[in-house]
Amino acid sequence: MYPGEVSAQRLAGLISDRSARGIAADVAALIRRGDLATGAQLPTVRALAAELGVSPATVSEAWVLLRSRRAIEGRGRAGIRVLGAPTTPHPARFERTGNFGDRLAIDLTLAGPDPELLPDLREALQIGLTARDLNDYRRDPITPELSAAIAPRWPFPAAGWLATGGGYEALVLLLTVTVVPGDRVAVEEPTAPRLLDILDSVGATVLRVDCDERGPRPDALAAALVKQPAAFVFQPRAQSPTGSALDAGRCEELAFLLRGTETLVIEDDGAGEVAGAEEESIGRFLPHAVVRIRSFSKSHGPDLRMAVVGGAAAPIERARTRQSFGTGWTSRILQRALAHLLDDPAAQATVRAAGEAYAWRRGRLVEELAARGITVSNRSGLSVWIPVRDEQSALVTLATHGVAASPGSRFFHGRGTPHIRAAVSNVREGYGRLAEMLAVAARDDVEAYPGPMRHDSVRTR
Numbered sequence: 094m095y096p097g098e099v100s101a102q103r104l105a106g107l108i109s110d111r112s113a114r115g116i117a118a119d120v121a122a123l124i125r126r127g128d129l130a131t132g133a134q135l136p137t138v139r140a141l142a143a144e145l146g147v148s149p150a151t152v153s154e155a156w157v158l159l160r161s162r163r164a165i166e167g168r169g170r171a172g173i174r175v176l177g178a179p180t181t182p183h184p185a186r187f188e189r190t191g192n193f194g195d196r197l198a199i200d201l202t203l204a205g206p207d208p209e210l211l212p213d214l215r216e217a218l219q220i221g222l223t224a225r226d227l228n229d230y231r232r233d234p235i236t237p238e239l240s241a242a243i244a245p246r247w248p249f250p251a252a253g254w255l256a257t258g259g260g261y262e263a264l265v266l267l268l269t270v271t272v273v274p275g276d277r278v279a280v281e282e283p284t285a286p287r288l289l290d291i292l293d294s295v296g297a298t299v300l301r302v303d304c305d306e307r308g309p310r311p312d313a314l315a316a317a318l319v320k321q322p323a324a325f326v327f328q329p330r331a332q333s334p335t336g337s338a339l340d341a342g343r344c345e346e347l348a349f350l351l352r353g354t355e356t357l358v359i360e361d362d363g364a365g366e367v368a369g370a371e372e373e374s375i376g377r378f379l380p381h382a383v384v385r386i387r388s389f390s391k392s393h394g395p396d397l398r399m400a401v402v403g404g405a406a407a408p409i410e411r412a413r414t415r416q417s418f419g420t421g422w423t424s425r426i427l428q429r430a431l432a433h434l435l436d437d438p439a440a441q442a443t444v445r446a447a448g449e450a451y452a453w454r455r456g457r458l459v460e461e462l463a464a465r466g467i468t469v470s471n472r473s474g475l476s477v478w479i480p481v482r483d484e485q486s487a488l489v490t491l492a493t494h495g496v497a498a499s500p501g502s503r504f505f506h507g508r509g510t511p512h513i514r515a516a517v518s519n520v521r522e523g524y525g526r527l528a529e530m531l532a533v534a535a536r537d538d539v540e541a542y543p544g545p546m547r548h549d550s551v552r553t554r
Contacts, residue, residue: 099129101136105144113154116145120155124164125178135165135173157275161296198495199527204333204475204516206367206391210447212440214394214430221430232422234413235401238432243401246435248385249376253409255402256423257416260363260388263402264291264326267384270411271324271357272297279317279325279356281309283504283512285333288326288361297323299506304332306470308339311346318350324357329373331364334478334504334514336455336471338370348378357408360385366392366444369452370473376404384408389431391475391518392444399423399431451475454517454524461528467535475518479535484511487534496530 107128108119123129135141138156142149156173159165167173224236235254244251257263272278274296280288282301292299300317302309302325309327317325330338339347351358358375362368365387376383384404389397402409416422434440458477459469469477481487484500491498491513501512515531 098134099136101140101144104136104141108145111145111147111151113151114158116147116152116155117158120159121162121164121178124175129175131175131177133175135175137172154273154275157296161274161293199497199520201476201496201498201515201517201520204514204518205395206447206475207450207519207521210443210450211394212434212437212443214397214434217430217433217437217440218426220433221426221428224425224429227425232417233425234409234422236425236428236432239401239428239435242432242435243387243403247403248372248374249380249383249404251376251385251403252380253402253404253406255409255413255416256428257386257400257402257412258398258420258423259390260361260386260400261287261291263386263388263400263412264288264359264361265294266412266415267357267359267386267402267408268292268295268297268324268326270415271408273323276323277317277320279314279322280506281327281332282506283334283501283509284326284506285328285361285363286503289506301506302327304335304337306335306337306472307343308332308337309343309347311343311350314347315350318354318356321354322356324359325351326359326361328361328363329375330362330370331368331474333363333474334476334499334501334512336474336476336478338368338473339373340371341373344373344375345378348375351375351379351382354382356382357405358383362387364391364474365389367448367451367475368473369448369455381405392447393431393434393440397427397431399427451518454520457524458515458517458520458528461524462532465528465532467528467532476514476516479513479515479531481511481513481535482537484513486537487511487513490534490537491530494530498531 107123108116110116110119120129138149138152142152156165163176164178165173166176235256239256240254257266268291272295276297277300278292278297279300279302280292281304300320300322302317303313304310308329332338358379360374360383362385374383374385376385382405384402386400386402388400402412455471455474455477459471462469467479469479471477484502488498488500499514501509501514504514520527
């Protein structure tokens with residue numbers, strides 16, 4: 094066992110494979126066996142590279158791999174220390190999402206669809222059983238029926254298509270085949286916590302791109318592009334958590350900045366037809382460099398587990414190849430069912446009504462908050478992003494009175510301004526009462542609190 098500082102010469106003598114992955118594997122084995130003790134300080138990148146006869150970039154890549162497995166920590170002049178045996182990456186931010194059971198009267202943490210506003214799946218699933226080539230082991234990226242149904246609705250001509258088991262599966266596939274550990278990825282800030290978990294798992298270095306109510310800011314994207322990110326991931330509408338939405342002018346500005354770069358643009362359209370905003374896409378300007386993901390969980394039902402990826406052919410083909418290591422293809426039954434729902438007039442009317450209902454619910458709560466001196470800028474989506482004086486205090490105050498909301502810090506890669514996110518998609522009445530409670534918590538004015546919430550004071554599903 095080597096406690097304390099480990100010399101480059103000693104460590105190099107224990108490494109047999111001098112590729113980046115080989116170095117990472119050998120060091121991981123040493124840590125796992127206890128030969129490198131927890132807390133031991135590893136040699137500098139340059140010193141170890143010199144002893145191994147490899148480039149510093151090779152050792153840096155090995156350290157990135159080990160950091161992604163939580164085996165080591167630190168970088169640069171601060172030094173690298175052993176944390177312990179490598180672990181499987183966990184979606185830490187996602188796993189911290191609350192599950193409060195019956196202990197709370199109001200749960201505003203999950204921006205999921207209202208079941209009463211979803212299309213009836215019974216007929217669609219029956220029709221799904223008529224899918225052509227049912228039970229064939231051929232691995233088609235998308236069924237002809239779904240491709241025909243979705244193509245006319247896509248915001249730009251797509252050279253490639255892929256059906257996946259939900260929007261986040263699509264993100265995992267695309268980022269896994271696009272990002273090499275250590276690659277930079279530009280991401281709007283704040284953003285969806287689960288996306289940050291995925292980026293951690295693939296070993297990406299996050300470049301923050303600040304956004305406003307119109308989406309990613311051009312100056313912030315320009316600064317990120319100087320560092321040549323492998324990908325730029327953002328939500329073009331119903332952005333989680335801010336509710337920002339691209340307009341035509343901002344879309345063109347971003348496209349101008351991205352033109353001529355090697356950066357893959359990934360548009361995550363998670364709310365789709367119930368987003369409450371017009372659809373804009375950089376793909377209208379740069380179809381060869383853009384991949385768009387449209388999820389149907391919020392609009393047509395989470396148990397359909399369906400998303401469609403459309404856009405540039407090469408990254409979608411790489412994602413399809415990666416998919417073949419797992420499920421191979423997405424259920425033809427579910428694809429056929431979704432194709433039917435997209436073309437069925439009754440289902441279309443239901444989805445339109447749901448989008449209108451979510452917009453009304455969000456707008457009503459925004460108005461009630463404004464009447465109490467709390468300004469929020471959510472233009473679309475299923476939640477509101479509320480500035481607070483002290484995040485932890487606001488959450489504790491809400492929880493004490495039977496209400497759960499999401500901490501804003503979960504949506505930032507770095508440090509952000511104090512906020513909470515309140516999902517409003519399943520709030521059906523009692524907006525004034527809810528706004529009063531949120532406003533008092535935001536101002537940290539406990540003495541003005543209107544009292545504990547009851548199940549009958551704010552109606553949710």
